[in-house]
Amino acid sequence: MEDFYHIIFIVTAFILNAINLGINYHFVISGEEFKSQSISPVDYCNEINPFIRLEIIINVLNLICYIIPGDYIEIVLCLCIFIYFSYLYYKKFLFIKPINAQSYLERNESVGYQKIVYYLLLILILLTRLILIYLTNFEVNIF
Structure with a gap:
């Protein structure tokens, strides 16, 4: 039963990462x-700003x-993006203003491409976890 909940959390995170991937793709297209x-x-x-x-x-x-579920690799990766957003908020660069958009x-274009790779990496890690849970039929903790 514990595997079932772990799978539910992984699928939910997979969907959320897919949404973020679409948002960042929209950022790159809007920049172009x-x-x-x-x-x-x-x-x-x-x-851009509402997204x-x-x-x-x-x-x-x-x-x-x-x-x-205690997925430590994903927690570390997620904390990295929070540190990045905190840095942008501290420097007042989080939201784009029309006067300095250019x-x-x-x-922003470079960061957009980097975040697309970041979310693709997270999706790949989540798919790997799902496959490992399915193949081993028990909870997979890397650490």
């Missing part, structure tokens, strides 16, 4: 539209899905 001047800086900021809050909320839910475009 802004770079080609298809949209104005105000529209770009209005399009930043959503990404943080999904990461909190994701961390809860990792803490309850100057932060290169950095």
